[in-house]
Amino acid sequence: EPRRSACVYASVEAGRPVTIAPQLSTVMAMLECAEPSLIAWRVLARVGDVFMTVDEDDAVAVMNRLARPLDNDPAIVSGESGGAGLAGLIRAAGDKGMRAALGLDATSRVLVINSEGATDAGRYTELVGAVPRELELQIA
Structure with missing residues (x-):
């Protein structure tokens, strides 16, 4: 996910869904989120092995x-x-x-x-x- 909008990455680090503070807009506008979808989070938290951000x-x-x-x-x-x-x-x-x-x-x-x-x-x-x-x- 975009480094400037890394709510899933922050959630992985916290071990629970978190809301991140707004940052600079990202060119990857369709991925610009401040909090993860709870439905997606339930899946990602169980099956995701590695998470990363993209510049x-x-x-x-x-x-x-x-x-x-x-x-x-x-x-x-x-x-x-x-x-x-x-x-x-x-x-x-x-x-x-x-x-x-x-x-x-x-x-x-x-x-x-x-x-x-x-x-x-x-x-x-x-x-x-x-x-x-x-x-x-x-x-x-």
């Missing part, structure tokens, strides 16, 4: 990386919140300690879900330098 720059970097893929892969239009999971994975994969803690190695298979596209086309264009509709037409 603003990491989320925007994922949007750009997916819009400009390597080789012949198609572009993926990912919103700021949609790419948070991939941003976390990239950060974890680049850190030896995190890789070890998660058991990530060359044989790991990871499923990453992009949960949203460009929910604000103007903001997407500002952050990525590309019009989401034009990228989508290239994909189709």
Whole structure:
């Protein structure tokens, strides 16, 4: 979840749902929450093994990386919140300690879900330098 809006992370540390004080807005607006959903918390508290936060720059970097893929892969239009999971994975994969803690190695298979596209086309264009509709037409 966004570092600037890490209510689930704070709840994990406290061992119970907590409300965090408002902070600076996050570019990952769809994940901007001051308190966790109690329904989600009941599940996450039981089955979650590892929790982490994502920085603003990491989320925007994922949007750009997916819009400009390597080789012949198609572009993926990912919103700021949609790419948070991939941003976390990239950060974890680049850190030896995190890789070890998660058991990530060359044989790991990871499923990453992009949960949203460009929910604000103007903001997407500002952050990525590309019009989401034009990228989508290239994909189709």
